[in-house]
Amino acid sequence: MSHWLRSYLLLLRWNLLRLRAVLVSLVAIQTLIAVGVMIGFSFLVAEPDPVTALYLATGAPTIGLITVGMVAAPQLVAQQKAAGTFDYHRAIPVPRLAMLAADATVWVALALPGLIAALGVATLRFDLSLAISPWLVPAVLLVAACSVAIGYGVAYAAKPEVTGAITQAMLLVALMFAPINYPAEHLPDWLASTHQWLPFTYMAQAIRESVAVPATGVSPVPFAVLAAWCVVGLGATYKIMTRRN
Amino acid sequence: MLLEIQHLTKDYRGGVRANDDISFRLAAGQVLGLFGHNGAGKTTLLNQVVGLTLPTSGSIRIDGRDPVADPAMARRVCSLQPQSQVPLDGVTPRQAIEIVARIRGADRRRARERTDVLLTALDIQQWAGTGAERLSGGVRRLTAFCMAAAEPGRVVMLDEPTNDVDPVRRRLLWSQIRALADAGCAVVVVTHNVVEAERTVDRLVVLDRGRVVADGTPAQLRGDHRERLRLELVAADQAAARQLAAALATDLADADPPVVAGRRVVVAIDAAAAARALAWAQSQRTAGRVDELSVTPISLEDVYLTLVSPEDGHESLAA
Numbered sequence: 001m002s003h004w005l006r007s008y009l010l011l012l013r014w015n016l017l018r019l020r021a022v023l024v025s026l027v028a029i030q031t032l033i034a035v036g037v038m039i040g041f042s043f044l045v046a047e048p049d050p051v052t053a054l055y056l057a058t059g060a061p062t063i064g065l066i067t068v069g070m071v072a073a074p075q076l077v078a079q080q081k082a083a084g085t086f087d088y089h090r091a092i093p094v095p096r097l098a099m100l101a102a103d104a105t106v107w108v109a110l111a112l113p114g115l116i117a118a119l120g121v122a123t124l125r126f127d128l129s130l131a132i133s134p135w136l137v138p139a140v141l142l143v144a145a146c147s148v149a150i151g152y153g154v155a156y157a158a159k160p161e162v163t164g165a166i167t168q169a170m171l172l173v174a175l176m177f178a179p180i181n182y183p184a185e186h187l188p189d190w191l192a193s194t195h196q197w198l199p200f201t202y203m204a205q206a207i208r209e210s211v212a213v214p215a216t217g218v219s220p221v222p223f224a225v226l227a228a229w230c231v232v233g234l235g236a237t238y239k240i241m242t243r244r245n
Numbered sequence: 246m247l248l249e250i251q252h253l254t255k256d257y258r259g260g261v262r263a264n265d266d267i268s269f270r271l272a273a274g275q276v277l278g279l280f281g282h283n284g285a286g287k288t289t290l291l292n293q294v295v296g297l298t299l300p301t302s303g304s305i306r307i308d309g310r311d312p313v314a315d316p317a318m319a320r321r322v323c324s325l326q327p328q329s330q331v332p333l334d335g336v337t338p339r340q341a342i343e344i345v346a347r348i349r350g351a352d353r354r355r356a357r358e359r360t361d362v363l364l365t366a367l368d369i370q371q372w373a374g375t376g377a378e379r380l381s382g383g384v385r386r387l388t389a390f391c392m393a394a395a396e397p398g399r400v401v402m403l404d405e406p407t408n409d410v411d412p413v414r415r416r417l418l419w420s421q422i423r424a425l426a427d428a429g430c431a432v433v434v435v436t437h438n439v440v441e442a443e444r445t446v447d448r449l450v451v452l453d454r455g456r457v458v459a460d461g462t463p464a465q466l467r468g469d470h471r472e473r474l475r476l477e478l479v480a481a482d483q484a485a486a487r488q489l490a491a492a493l494a495t496d497l498a499d500a501d502p503p504v505v506a507g508r509r510v511v512v513a514i515d516a517a518a519a520a521r522a523l524a525w526a527q528s529q530r531t532a533g534r535v536d537e538l539s540v541t542p543i544s545l546e547d548v549y550l551t552l553v554s555p556e557d558g559h560e561s562l563a564a
Contacts, residue, residue: 007348014344018335084329091295091327092348093320244299244316245257 007094011102034064034118057122058208059181061115068111069147074155078163108144135210143203149233156240180204199229246270247431253303263289265455276432278442281452326393328404333377338388346395363391382409439546453553470543478510479537
């Protein structure tokens, strides 16, 4: 275990040094996206009712987390693969999961300022009073970890040139065609039922319910589904990382 | 034996045979030079030892243990300097070397000490704190070497470590490669630079199309060519060089057929016949048909070129 922890901390340090130059701009852009999505969508609805406002206010930070995990993180992995540094990491004596955990830590931390800013701006913009529950912490961690796990799975499995296109497509689905910024009832039936198997619905629900707890309480279903997706994404990534040709 | 490779064969999907029945052994304290054309299977061999690639058949033993069954062991025991660039984005050489040394198990103090020793020994300490994006290719390559050598495994594998490095620092690098072996590591160096490697390596293995075509000390490989010399003449132009080669074939009938490359005419001669050949060459020079001439021992590079399949532009002398 001490070898695991030591490897994790050293890799984390390496990651922070590596990203130091771009860290500020990544955080800034990510925050702008989270806040921008909410404000932009609010133009579509002139007088949002409380339900619409809640979806917009909580959908935007969810999109922010998805952007970091499913777009920024895999694009960096793709860059590393193209540059040949991927194999270098595979040849150093560190536990594979410590390497993944060190990467995920950075991405989750990077998404937090945007999340807080988006929630803050939302309360002002829509005059919402949010009742934030302790569930927000596991919800954010799980949504971020799940996004990173899926993003990494894609980046490790796909060719670097294709990864960019796939991540853009995933973001488009999350932004426009997933029940994140609006309720699932707005979607055609086939798409709504497809989303019962995809993580987006559950990501939005976990965040939404943990900042505005419904009368029935926070549902455990999204947490369970996201945990399962997390395991699938990490499993795929781990398998590809340890694959020997 | 620290590294034992027996009958190792690797077929890639699509049927390409990268390694074909390779066997050799390497003891602690030895430097082995691994030679061969691009695509001869050198990098594939290293990747199998470090556990990144699975052999199709045959066996590898690192200190008696099997990297195929236990790739984590292979990564601990072997340190690898890959041929491709190492991840230096955003970090300085000092930071990169220290972090990898610590990942490989050195404590903070030892990591710092070893980093200082290597940066000084390779004369790159003036770039120790420079961001990697501003480093030249040679300094990046030397940094990659330090990352493998700061806290080395028992087996150190260096894939073309001298590429992009200037001649002065290449010498420093070779002495650090020797130092690793003297400290008890078994070192495998992949290189194309036969002349430089000859001074440092204890043994050479030459691969050609995935097969071992020679394995021995530099002296053993020179073997039959010890009594042979290389006569090189430079003519005024290519036409003159061809005439010179024709004259040589007539006048020195017992010499090998000469090889013409541009203005140069090269021929292998017996050491016993050197005086007569030299007198002939000097007479040609006096007659103004030769600009420069030299007689040298057949080099290990000449021997190497006879061992591997011919490629365009290579002359084969020692055959």
